[in-house]
Amino acid sequence: MSYERMGNWRKTHTCGEISLEQRNEEAILMGWVEDIRDLGGIKFFTLHDSEGMIQITAPEGKVEEEIFEKIDSISKESAVAVKGKITEAEQAPGGVELIPEEIRELNPAKTPLPLDPTGRVKADLDTRLDARLLDLRRPKPSAIFKIKHLALQTFRNYLTSQGFIEINTPKIVGTATETGAILFPISYFEKEAFLSQSPQLYKEVLTGSFEKVFEVGPIFRAEEHDTRYHLNEVLSADIEMAFATKEDVMEVLEDVIVEIFERVKTQASEELEALDHDIEVPEKPLPRLTYEEAIEKLQEKGEEIEWGEDFSIPEQRLLGEIIEEPYFIIDWPTREKPFYIKPHEDNPELSHAFDLLCREIELVSGGTRIHEKDLLKKRLKENGLSPQQFQYHLKNFEWGLPPHAGFGLGVERLLMILTGAKNIRETVLFPRDRKRLKP
Template sequence: MKYRDLLVAEITPEMEGRRVRVAGWVHAVRSIGKLAFLILRDFSGTIQVTFRVPKDVSEEEKKRYKELIKKVSKIPPESVVMVVGVVRRDPRAPRGVELSGEEIEVLNEAKSPLPLDVSGKVDAHIDTRLANRPIDLRRPESQAVLRLVSLSAKAIREYLYSLNFVEVFTPKIIASGTEGGAQLVPVFYFGKTAYLAQSPQLYKELLTSSLEYVFEIAPAWRHEESDTPYHLAEFISVDVEMAFADYNDVMKVLENVVKRVIDSVKNEGRKWLEVLGHEPPEVNLPIPRITYKEAWEILKAEGVEVEPGEDFGTPELRKLSEALEREGKTSGGFYFITDWPADVRPFYTKRGGKEVIGGKEVDLSESFDLNWRHLEISSGSTRIHRRNELEEELKKRGLNPANFEWYLKWYDYGMPPHAGWGMGLQRLMVPVAGIPNVRLASTFPRDMKRLVP
């Protein structure tokens, strides 16, 4: 069976008089006397279908149309229908066009009432929306966010391909944690305990010894006791690794990725941005950089006490970003913090000298975070490429090098200097799509409370 000739967005006033077949969902329906109005929705948009009794037809046809109008008026919202109608130019209708309905077939009638209002007229709490996600995803706003996620992933891929990166797909069931034993999600694997990958970190590093420039866009898992708008147990990680590069090189790639995403969304995703009523920030390159020491000194001047060498939490980053934005030291809210203390970074991070911060000597590293306001979007570094240094770092963190032998042994056979970063795609969508919660940028989010749908 042929369900449709056109998408509703392809129907224009210039097609007046053409008989077409469309299919989709009943967004809304109402009847007024001898008229029935049905708003039909497919992924491209909506169109009004008006059912009325024609004047110049036989009595038998008039009776058929009256039965048709009665049938239409009783169809529950979100039912799936196929409609045959004639295109009519009407300046009062959305886009100046409607269909004069001639036939309708209900392909699947929806139960009533709906678990939430797809039209958006009645607000629903985010927990209600996520519990009924397949229905929530029919809302234009929800679809717009996922369209922008898709467009962003496309922009990332196209830019990295243009730099001769190879897209790779690494194992997601692994023998040991990327960064030790914390936040691991165990799985039963052929009688042994394995884990879901926290990131492709160790594998993408090994791949620099062959493919040199690699990237991956794939799920990753973190068993974090964090129930915030910015944390997911399963998220999409964008990972890049480059041979013969340091952290300055990969920061340039990262800032260009962010700009490409925002420019692509503004140019190709205008329709979806209008649905969301959002305009992404303007990003000019280079994105400003401050060192950890400079950030620490700004916080101290703001009256925020942080032990030198310790990580910054969300309250500290809020204060820092507010100060930087006041001083015009961000680009659309984006900024880098570089040269982090080595002890708060993963074991594979290359050390980068010492610095006296707040009267305390701190070992630094060639590392960075890219933040948007208070939110960490990406983290990266120059990596250690010598086995003996990696083993020393593992021991300093109380980790047994023997547990990482599957990874370490390949450093005996010519591992190049390399650097890279990982970025949370859903987090990037906070400024790009203007969403208040990263769960809205996931099809079916997984967090502390959600395993279904």
């Protein structure tokens, strides 16, 4: 029915692109209704779409009586099409308004609405996520996902410019990448299968042909966290490079992070303003701390942490207060890192691993990988994993798999930094955690 109501109408302009230069032109706009007002001899409503908003003004005597009466029957957030003339109006937002010649209601909204899409009335996060469509019409959530689009576009464009090719690896797997304890089992015909927790093993193998690869895709972890930093399905941006070490991929990471910050700051200024958030572009090279230096800094601040322990969120927050910008922690204890991370040749208790952190948030993990089959089998056993389960992976190391390194970046955690979001769920369209499987 809505298509029939559109008839031969097609959108000629977005609400956000109407300007004074187009005054006296005819336009067909399509979007959603908000802020309906009746001042007696004149009626208004704001029409907004994904690009902006414009005021629709109906003065009595200047529009058809049918239009004047129709405005009273339209509910907020109904989808409508409006045909009319662009007119200069100093009192209107943007200095222009549309005088309607015809209004077509494409799909009425049922009232009362579960939340206020203008954002003027606060709603808790659960209410927002339960009515996500309406929530995403609000300025702040919309701004988050426009920034997310820009960040991912920048990631892809930068790596492509550096000779990387984009890959797509399976999300249904038969073997754990790190530990089976955080895998989601699924029913897969007569076999045991799992949702992928990382593209790690596949991207390593693909360095043996394409040399430089990247992937942006979902990963799944059955961790029982219930924090504002964790979800069970997130987006990971991964790279892997042949004939490379951790220093090489850390340089790539620095470049792409700075590029993302620069583009968001310069190209998403309106979105940052809507979020009331500002970002500073990091300077290269980013600070580098060894794991041992990080432990010492925390101990100097009175933290009771011993060598070999991972950092808690409060400890990461304290390090972030000391350093105040994105920074690397390198040379982690081998036992704290996955089996595929290469130990130091002269001190096997340390590994060629790194993390990138910003404030209290761990954004990236990466390192130099093991490319020798015997050492990899040894590390599998040390991690309580059976080499037999990894036979399909291990045989690739008999075919000249090169030395390689890479990293995985948590896209939503980066978005928390870029947008000022306080909860990672705000950066996912339809988040999945222990309690939320719908919508």
